[in-house]
Amino acid sequence: MEFFFILRLPTSKNQEYLDISKIIFIFAKKINMYSQAEENYLKTIYALEKDFSNEVSTNLIASKIKTKASSVTDMVKKLANKDLVVYKKYQGVYLTELGRLSALKVIRKHRLWECFLVQKLQFNWDEVHDIAEQLEHVKSELLINKLDAFLRYPKLDPHGDPIPDAHGRIILSKSMSISDMKIGSAGTFVGVKDSSATFLKYLNKKNLALGDKIRVIDIEPFDNSYHIETKTHRLVITSNIADNLCLKNVK
Numbered sequence: 001m002e003f004f005f006i007l008r009l010p011t012s013k014n015q016e017y018l019d020i021s022k023i024i025f026i027f028a029k030k031i032n033m034y035s036q037a038e039e040n041y042l043k044t045i046y047a048l049e050k051d052f053s054n055e056v057s058t059n060l061i062a063s064k065i066k067t068k069a070s071s072v073t074d075m076v077k078k079l080a081n082k083d084l085v086v087y088k089k090y091q092g093v094y095l096t097e098l099g100r101l102s103a104l105k106v107i108r109k110h111r112l113w114e115c116f117l118v119q120k121l122q123f124n125w126d127e128v129h130d131i132a133e134q135l136e137h138v139k140s141e142l143l144i145n146k147l148d149a150f151l152r153y154p155k156l157d158p159h160g161d162p163i164p165d166a167h168g169r170i171i172l173s174k175s176m177s178i179s180d181m182k183i184g185s186a187g188t189f190v191g192v193k194d195s196s197a198t199f200l201k202y203l204n205k206k207n208l209a210l211g212d213k214i215r216v217i218d219i220e221p222f223d224n225s226y227h228i229e230t231k232t233h234r235l236v237i238t239s240n241i242a243d244n245l246c247l248k249n250v251k
């Protein structure tokens with residue numbers, strides 16, 4: 001469980017505490033006020049915090065978003081004014097609780113739309129990310145909650161990533177990159193770090209799909225490429241590819 005908040009605020013005599021659903025509603029109202037660009041920054045900072053450290057440098061954000069560091073600084077200051085991030089010059093940025101919750105709301109929408117596109121409209125897993133990038137900015141909470149129910153509350157998106165619930169709770173399961181595995185070890189392929197169409201198309205071509213059991217049979221010392229095998233075939237992948245494939249229950 002990544003986080004779970006319960007706030008207890010004294011209110012009137014009749015009602016001693018504001019209940020959690022009201023607080024979520026207040027957050028939800030605030031969260032819906034952000035622009036598309038602001039939401040994309042929150043999502044990017046959330047991802048970078050997870051991959052690197054708690055404080056993310058503006059240069060790192062600039063390289064991820066593919067923009068100038070000066071534009072990042074301007075945006076980050078704007079986000080800080082809205083209490084979404086804490087920005088310290090020369091040190092970096094980190095999300096506040098409100099920023100984190102807002103990022104998770106966008107991620108929830110993105111991943112639910114990806115499920116909808118694959119399950120209900122029969123898109124392939126390599127076709128949905130870019131469409132979900134557009135759909136994730138839909139404002140209606142009601143629509144997203146109904147979509148969640150319609151899909152029967154899926155826990156994972158088509159790329160194996162966990163979907164936050166309506167309260168912003170997310171269950172992160174432990175997985176390991178192939179690049180961290182030893183020769184002879186094996187596990188179940190459960191997710192990708194890169195969900196771009198080009199990477200997923202590569203996996204299609206190589207006949208690798210979520211749920212496959214993968215074993216490392218050798219590592220080439222010269223270029224760190226990996227010889228792997230599934231139930232049906234053997235292949236060699238580069239260390240970059242190995243780094244982007246996540247496995248669970250590695251033994």
Ligand SMILES: [Zn+2]
Binds near residue numbers: 128129130132195
């Ligand atoms: Zn995606």
